Amino acid sequence: MKKAVMLAVGIVMAGLMQGCATSTTRSAVVPAVATVKLGTFANVELEPVVIAAPYAASWPNQTAAKTINELLINQMADVFPGMNSVEKKSGSTLIIKPVIKEITFINKKARIIGGAMPGSSSVLMDVTYLEKDTGKVVAQAEFYDHASAFAGNISVGKSDVKMLDNVVKQVINFSTANR
Secondary structure: OHHHHHHHHHHHHHHHOOOOOOOOOOOOOOOOOOOOOHHHOOEEEEOOOEEOHHHHOOHHHHHHHHHHHHHHHHHHHHHOOOOOOOOOOOOOEEEEEEEEEEEEOOOHHHHHHHOOOOOOEEEEEEEEEEEOOOOOEEEEEEEEEEEOHHHHHHOOOHHHHHHHHHHHHHHHHHHHHOO
């Protein structure tokens, strides 16, 4: 009986002492206000999400980028109606370029198999807003979010997916505030 209790305590302690291998750097810079109101542009083009080369080879990261891209398209359309429209209005065009600079995404399968052991999920995204004709940057901001390894373990990956939604909400909030 004592050996079974000691074994159970040992297993629980080993689980609590697991380290986190996530090394995404969080920017300390507060996003600056856009130099031009984003709502003054006649046309808005949202480019597809790009992943920085060191992170692009990972299948879970590619899946996360696809999810972020879909969320951005759906939610940004509320901020900029007519975004990516084939019919262009006369006037200037705003280009929105989202780039995932760093990402570690732990998917549901990894959470089921490894629990908290694969570590935390995190994403650092840079979004540049520029005027198409001049190439002038009118706004640029970094957005960061993470999901802890233990939250990912308890939620079986739902907190990892929620992290993706959270970073998109930050982009949407910034875009709305600068509209």
